[in-house]
Amino acid sequence: MFSGAQISLYPMTGDFVGVITGALGALDPYRNQLRIETDDISTLLVGPPDTLFPAMRDLFVAAAGGGAHCVLSGTISRGCPGEPDDAICASVSFDGPRENLEQRKAESLASVAAATETGTPIAAQFSLYVMGTDDHMDEIYGCIDFLKQSGVFDRAKNFCTRLAGDAAPVFAALEAAFCQFGPPAGHVTIDLTVSANSPTPR
């Protein structure tokens, strides 16, 4: 199944190019597991979710480390019927039949609990979209129930859910939301915003 993301890094500083180029080294450990293409709007990452989410986490933690207000915005997708399959995307995450919702929630909670903290606090909000099924809201509500128990749930907002915490459990929760909810071979996407060092009070 084809999976990947279009991501953009927005450092709110006149040296935004320096912050971005300085953070790109964080992708080096993942480069042989991803196809990467950049233009003036975004960078395409094609690869399996268990590489995509840690790569986005490490890129964002590196960019935020300089202290500037930084945002990572991402369009993350799996199983889009309009995309060709690609061997680089192979993942055990989507083999086999879908387990029941309670099992998937429990596995999601375990993966968040197992995340090793990075020391970088972040705020995030995201929308999970499940296409091509008429039970998509059941999956969304199941995911929200998992998030509320995850330790990184902040609050519900219109159109999205807000998370807060260390970058590691937050990105682990995002990966679980993306992989565990919606049909294993289904078309599932996330519209993601991650923020650090904002001067605006919450």
Added chain:
Amino acid sequence: MFSGAQISLYPMTGDFVGVITGALGALDPYRNQLRIETDDISTLLVGPPDTLFPAMRDLFVAAAGGGAHCVLSGTISRGCPGEPDDAICASVSFDGPRENLEQRKAESLASVAAATETGTPIAAQFSLYVMGTDDHMDEIYGCIDFLKQSGVFDRAKNFCTRLAGDAAPVFAALEAAFCQFGPPAGHVTIDLTVSANSPTPR
């Protein structure tokens, strides 16, 4: 039907707060037609699409006018079954049965052709998501066909479609994509990125 957006403006400059606050006046003509709430990640706009898209356009054109590299990122939604209805969202756009796809494409092209240019060139990319139906890709392909004839189509990218041109026809095309494709009362969302003044070559 409930409709609205979570939007964020990212000026890549140390004076990002000044650019954002300087652009907010562009929302003044729309304030009595929108409910607006801001936190440290995004600003919620609740209102009908025929107000939302012009408001986003004018805000972005005002922010980009200073010359700094600016990005507007938005999560735009209509008909989400999890959101309560709101009288402020009332719109004639979603009354009546869905016309056939060719009629909707023609109306979309007419609205783009009628847009009065702003003088601000922008680049944009977006994904259109149609939930709760098993024919969602037919609607997506219909929308892409409209975009290819619209004069603001740039190219297809993985997971999204890239537009370029004056801000007015680009935002008119985005509004048509959002309103004309997917069921009239359906759950439809757009994941949007708009960019101006990027130093990166295309």
